[in-house]
Amino acid sequence: MDKVASKKHKYIVAIVGIPNVGKSVIFNKLTGGKAWVGNWPGVTVEKKVGRFKAEELNAEIEVVDLPGIYSLTAYSVDELIARNFIIEEKPDVVVVIANAANLERSLYLILSIMELGANVVVALNMVDIARSEGYEILHDKLEQVLGIPVVPTIAVSNVGIEELKKSIINSIRRKLSRTKIVSYGKELERIISRMEELLTRSSPELTNRYPSRWLAIKFLEGDEDIISKIKRYVSSSVLDELTKLRHEAEKVVGDIEEYITEVKFRMATEIARLATRQISLTAKISVTDILDAILTHKVLGIPLALSIMYLLFRFAFDLSAPLSDGIDVLINGILRDWVKSLKFLPTWLTSLLADGVIAGVGAVLVFLPVIALFFFVLSILEDIGYLARLAFVIDKILHKFKLPGKSIIPLIMGFGCNVPAVLATRAIEDEKDRKVTALIAPLSSCSARLPVYLTIAGAVMGAYAVAAVMSMYWLSIILALSVGLLFRSTILRGPTTGFIMELPPYLAPRIDNVLMKTWERTKHFLIKAGTVIFLGVIIVWLLSVTGPAGYLGPEALENPDILSKSWIGFLGKVFSVFTSPMGWDWRTTAALIFGFIAKEIIVGSLGVLLGTSEESLREVLSNVFTPLSGFTYMVFILIYVPCIATLASIRSELGLKYAIITALYQVILAYIIALLISILGGIIVG
Amino acid sequence: MHTGKGGNEELIPLAYVSEGSLVQIVKIVGGHGLIRRLRDLGLYEGARVKVIRSPGPGPAIVSLIDPSSGDIGRRVALGFGVAMKVLVRVISHG
Numbered sequence: 001m002d003k004v005a006s007k008k009h010k011y012i013v014a015i016v017g018i019p020n021v022g023k024s025v026i027f028n029k030l031t032g033g034k035a036w037v038g039n040w041p042g043v044t045v046e047k048k049v050g051r052f053k054a055e056e057l058n059a060e061i062e063v064v065d066l067p068g069i070y071s072l073t074a075y076s077v078d079e080l081i082a083r084n085f086i087i088e089e090k091p092d093v094v095v096v097i098a099n100a101a102n103l104e105r106s107l108y109l110i111l112s113i114m115e116l117g118a119n120v121v122v123a124l125n126m127v128d129i130a131r132s133e134g135y136e137i138l139h140d141k142l143e144q145v146l147g148i149p150v151v152p153t154i155a156v157s158n159v160g161i162e163e164l165k166k167s168i169i170n171s172i173r174r175k176l177s178r179t180k181i182v183s184y185g186k187e188l189e190r191i192i193s194r195m196e197e198l199l200t201r202s203s204p205e206l207t208n209r210y211p212s213r214w215l216a217i218k219f220l221e222g223d224e225d226i227i228s229k230i231k232r233y234v235s236s237s238v239l240d241e242l243t244k245l246r247h248e249a250e251k252v253v254g255d256i257e258e259y260i261t262e263v264k265f266r267m268a269t270e271i272a273r274l275a276t277r278q279i280s281l282t283a284k285i286s287v288t289d290i291l292d293a294i295l296t297h298k299v300l301g302i303p304l305a306l307s308i309m310y311l312l313f314r315f316a317f318d319l320s321a322p323l324s325d326g327i328d329v330l331i332n333g334i335l336r337d338w339v340k341s342l343k344f345l346p347t348w349l350t351s352l353l354a355d356g357v358i359a360g361v362g363a364v365l366v367f368l369p370v371i372a373l374f375f376f377v378l379s380i381l382e383d384i385g386y387l388a389r390l391a392f393v394i395d396k397i398l399h400k401f402k403l404p405g406k407s408i409i410p411l412i413m414g415f416g417c418n419v420p421a422v423l424a425t426r427a428i429e430d431e432k433d434r435k436v437t438a439l440i441a442p443l444s445s446c447s448a449r450l451p452v453y454l455t456i457a458g459a460v461m462g463a464y465a466v467a468a469v470m471s472m473y474w475l476s477i478i479l480a481l482s483v484g485l486l487f488r489s490t491i492l493r494g495p496t497t498g499f500i501m502e503l504p505p506y507l508a509p510r511i512d513n514v515l516m517k518t519w520e521r522t523k524h525f526l527i528k529a530g531t532v533i534f535l536g537v538i539i540v541w542l543l544s545v546t547g548p549a550g551y552l553g554p555e556a557l558e559n560p561d562i563l564s565k566s567w568i569g570f571l572g573k574v575f576s577v578f579t580s581p582m583g584w585d586w587r588t589t590a591a592l593i594f595g596f597i598a599k600e601i602i603v604g605s606l607g608v609l610l611g612t613s614e615e616s617l618r619e620v621l622s623n624v625f626t627p628l629s630g631f632t633y634m635v636f637i638l639i640y641v642p643c644i645a646t647l648a649s650i651r652s653e654l655g656l657k658y659a660i661i662t663a664l665y666q667v668i669l670a671y672i673i674a675l676l677i678s679i680l681g682g683i684i685v686g
Numbered sequence: 687m688h689t690g691k692g693g694n695e696e697l698i699p700l701a702y703v704s705e706g707s708l709v710q711i712v713k714i715v716g717g718h719g720l721i722r723r724l725r726d727l728g729l730y731e732g733a734r735v736k737v738i739r740s741p742g743p744g745p746a747i748v749s750l751i752d753p754s755s756g757d758i759g760r761r762v763a764l765g766f767g768v769a770m771k772v773l774v775r776v777i778s779h780g
Contacts, residue, residue, distance in 0.1 A: 018726075070726040102760055105728060258718075265725065288761070289738070296739060392763045399765070429723075498720070499765030502727055 011054070011061045011172050012089065016082055016113065017097030018105050019068035020504050022125045025155040025513070026097055027065045030165065033512065035065070054169050061168070064091065070105060072112045074225040076429075086116050087210055093171045094118040095164070100130040100137045100152070103276065107268035110146065114181045117211035121171050122150040123164050128157075129505070134278060141275045147178055156510065179213045182264050187252045191245050192216045198241060199234070206233035220246055221257040288385075288505045295386065301393040308386070309412065316374035316416070317447075323369035331362035351554030352541055355608075360537025361530070363600045367417075370447045372522045374416035379517035383509040388501060395499045401481040402488035404428060405499050407437035411480060413521070414444025415473075418646040419528055420521040422653055432492045438654055439492075439662055440484045442642035445476040448600040453634050455603050459621035460630035468631060472638050479639065483669070491661075528598075528645035536597030536644055543567040544608075560587070560611035568593065572609075578671070582636070582678045583629030592636070598643045628681040632674045640670035698776070701769035705740045709774035716771045724772070727762045734777065 015030075017023040027035070031050025048065040066085060067078035074080055086094060096113055098106030114120055124139050143150040149167045153160030183189060195216035200207045207215070210229070218226035219242055231239060246256070253259040295304060339354045381387050387409055395405025406428050414421035421441040428434040453472050457465040488494075545556050547566040556562040563569055564586070572590025579589045587609040594605035603617070612620045625633060641663055642650075651659035697712055711733050714721050724730065738761065764772070 102728070105726065261722075265730070292738065292761070298739075388763075395763075395765060405765075498768030498771070499763065500723055500727065500768055501763045503761040503763050505761070 011057070011059055011093075012064060012091040013061055013093045013095060013168055013172075014064045014066050014082075014085060014089075014091040015095045015097065016066040016086075016109070017068060018070050018099065018102070018109055020502060021068075021097045021099040021102070021106065022155045023068060023097045024065065025510075026095075026123060026125065026153065026161070026164075027063060028512065028516075029155055029158060029161045031063050052165065054165075054172075056169050057172065061172075069109065071109060072116065074223050080225065083116065086113065086118050087214075092119065092175075093121055093168050095121050095123055095168065097123045097125050098150075100124050100127045103137060104268050104272035107271050108265055111182055111264050111268060114146070114148070114178050115211075115214050115217065117177045117179045117214060119171055119175050119177060120148045121164070121167050122146070122148060123155075123160070124150055124152045125155055127152045128154050136277045138275045138277060142271070145271050145274060146181070148176065177211075179211045182267055184217075184260060184263050185253075188220075188249055188259075191249045191252075192220070195219065195242060195245055198238060198245075199230070202235065202238045203233040206230065217260065220249055221260055222246075291506050292389070292503075295389050296392055301389075302397070305390050305393050308381070308390075312374070312377045312381070313415070315377055316370050317450075320369035320373050324366050327368065328362070328366050331358060331365060336362070347554055348545070351545070351557065352538070355554065355557045356537045356541030357534065359604060360540070360597070360601060361534055363604055364448075364525075364528070364533050364598055367447055367600060368522070368526070371416050371525050372518060374447065375413075375420070375521040376514065376518045378413065378416070379514045379521070380509045382517065383507065383514050385504045385506045388503045391501060392499075392503065398481075399499075401485040403436065403481070403484045404430065404433045406501065407433065407440075407484075410437050410441050411444050414441045414446060415476075416447055416521075417525045418442045418444065418446045418642055419524045419649050422646060422649040423524065425653070432488075432494045435654055435658065436484050436487045436492045438650055439487055439658065439665075440480045442646050442650075442662060442666065443476055443480040443483060443639065445472055445638055446599070448598060448643070449637060452595075452599060452602045452637050455606075455617065456621060456625065456630050456634050459618040460625045460627050462627070464627075468634065472634060475635065476638055479669070483665070524649075528643075532645045532648055533598050533643075537601070540568070540594055540597060540601075543571075557608055558611075560609060563609060568609075582632045582674050583626060584633060585624065588624060588633065592640065595637060596641055596644065598645070599637060602637065628678065628685060632677045632681070635677060636670045636674040638670075639666055639673060641666050696775075697773040699770045700737070700764070700772040700774050701740070701766055703737050703740055703774060703776060704779060705737055707737050707779050708734065708777040709737065710734045710777055711772055712775050713773040714771060715773065720768070720771065724768075728760060729762060729772065735774075 015023060015027050027048065027050065030052055032052065033050075035048045035050040050063045050065070052061050052063065053059075054061050064085065066082040069076070069079045069082050072079055072083040085091070094113055096106070096110045098110060110120065110122060122142070124137060124142070127137060127139075130137055137152075139150045139152045149171060151160055151164045151167050153164060155161065184192065192213060196207075196212040199212050199215055206229075215226060215230060219230060230242070234242075249256055295301065297304075336354045336358045339358060340350055342350055345353075378387075381390075390412075391405040391408050394408045398405055398408060407425070409427065410421045410424040413424050418441055421444060422438050425434045425438045425441065428437055449472070450469075453469045454465075457468040461468045541557075544563060544566050545552050545554055547556075548570055549565060552562055552566055556566050564573075568590050569586065571593055572586040575593075576584065576586040576589040579592075588606065591602050591605040591609055595602040606621070607617050610617070610620045610624065621630070641647075647659045647663060650662055700709065700711075703709055711729060711731055713731060714724060714729075721730075729735065
């Protein structure tokens with residue numbers, strides 16, 4: 001590896017810790033908040049890297065934020081990422097963030113990382129919280145038992161950050177590795193050292209690369225990832241001998257993996273007890289106790305949750321309206337007119353830019369304020385600790401639909417934008433729970449669908465317009481739950497896992513944290529506007545200005561008669577064979593094709609297809625739709641297919657198969673329900 | 687770590703413990719996966735916890751209070767099904 005050469009002027013420090021210990025806060029404090037984000041190779045888990053300067057070493061220190069994990073098994077992607085980074089990239093220092101209010105689990109992780117041969121520094125965070133609970137952690141005692149530096153910190157208020165930096169720099173200077181921190185008993189130790197000898201003798205290359213003791217332990221545990229690594233280096237006869245030793249060990253301790261976990265865990269508990277001192281007998285009645293008594297109340301919990309969600313929506317939609325109008329005027333008015341006035345460009349290019357790119361991307365950007373505000377409030381709720389309670393309160397209801405309480409968070413995000421909703425399913429541990437949530441998340445009526453409802457309901461529903469729009473949201477929720485139950489009973493059948501979730505203490509929201517989360521979620525939406533939708537609108541523009549007869553020219557977008565001869569017109573007419581029972585003509589059908597790119601484009605497309613400006617669109621629509629066919633059109637738009645960007649994120653998260661399943665089931669479901677409403681409505685209306 | 691004094695003490699599922707009780711986990715009836723996940727969150731055989739909210743047929747919230755475990759005041763919510771699999775000995779009633 002050429003890594004060695006580059007290390008001379010740059011040091012690498014990895015940060016790791018169990019979830020909810022304040023890891024990202026420490027990362028931000030160390031790096032001054034400047035980080036760049038990439039993905040870990042091969043997986044879609046985000047990799048955050050930042051930097052700080054070390055004058056003493058005259059060097060840059062690169063800080064890599066590893067995923068939040070409890071241990072280093074090969075069972076979860078996050079744990080594999082963390083341990084592969086430590087053993088393959090060999091960071092100069094690994095900083096393990098331990099939570100003083102939660103010491104023993106942090107210690108288990110610390111021990112596991114020390115076994116990897118890492119040069120460890122412990123940051124003992126949240127020492128203030130432990131103290132307020134009546135306990136004190138003796139960090140010097142920890143230092144003594146573990147034999148590595150332990151720095152107490154209160155990261156949120158900047159306490160101990162400079163000391164931590166100093167400790168990191170000191171540890172870079174003197175490499176320290178204590179792989180033998182845990183002792184597994186005489187007999188197992190004898191077997192481990194025999195295995196180590198065997199490994200070192202048969203492949204020095206392997207044991208130079210990875211600590212031999214760790215290889216031996218992981219082999220004993222039956223860790224498949226490590227066994228396959230070992231296989232690449234040693235002959236089959238050595239492998240046989242290793243396997244024989246494992247059988248020997250099994251005879252001594254039974255299930256080796258369980259035994260090893262047990263011993264390490266007991267040691268973690270023991271150290272935690274040694275280092276904890278009770279300084280007051282009674283813990284204060286905490287704010288958390290009081291808030292939980294109300295917010296998770298058996299009777300009040302659910303109505304409170306619904307009210308909070310309602311306020312979230314009102315806030316986002318009401319406050320964003322003027323901002324959205326401003327963006328609309330800026331992009332669709334000023335910018336678009338300006339591009340169209342550029343006479344020196346060929347007309348096809350100004351049309352592509354103005355009617356295609358600016359109109360399409362602009363239509364999406366108009367939603368930026370509502371989505372940003374929505375995620376801003378949601379991030380506040382998350383930061384103060386309410387979202388975990390919401391999952392808890394709602395679990396009772398979701399359980400009836402065989403869905404886990406945790407899927408409520410992606411489903412709610414979906415009402416803002418489906419793309420971050422799909423990404424948010426990562427927090428669900430169970431594979432099937434996660435898949436089913438990602439599959440139904442697009443049924444959450446995202447904010448892009450609202451203007452379409454408003455336009456159509458306003459045009460054809462008269463006094464029932466508001467009720468019709470509201471009914472879309474109820475239908476959205478009912479469908480998401482029912483489809484979830486359907487998938488959970490068919491292709492994703494399996495035992496529903498019990499609800500186990502940590503409820504973090506309530507904390508005042510930290511503005512930098514909230515803004516960062518808001519940005520991370522909104523970013524996905526912006527990337528979508530810039531990439532997938534950008535390409536999509538160009539394709540749609542091409543399909544509009546060309547037809548079976550060839551190039552029609554940009555006039556097609558101004559003149560519905562010419563547009564009817566384009567590919568869009570052609571497709572609209574083909575599909576209207578299916579949609580005629582619902583009473584939609586080829587033009588409204590063709591607008592649905594645009595909606596596949598992004599739902600918000602539908603309104604503008606209807607304007608183009610019906611040959612009218614947006615101002616008089618409602619009047620024209622009231623001639624094209626009856627109240628019934630307009631309502632079924634709204635229902636169809638709610639369900640029929642997620643936008644390209646959502647499908648792309650399902651593909652990257654779960655694979656192509658599930659993206660196809662999503663698209664197919666939604667089209668079929670939309671068609672069936674729209675048809676049913678048409679038929680039933682037809683009977684009722686007479 | 688101290689366990690029960692005698693073998694004749696009654697074990698009851700965590701789900702049936704009244705709110706405010708202090709209990710010690712004696713046994714977790716479940717597979718490797720469940721035991722591992724609960725342990726990750728600080729719930730293991732021998733740990734003492736305080737029941738903040740008892741479920742009825744709904745999730746329970748337990749607070750980890752055992753100083754020896756170092757898990758102080760952290761809260762874990764468990765579904766009814768899971769709370770039925772955690773057998774405890776009541777140390778003091780709420």
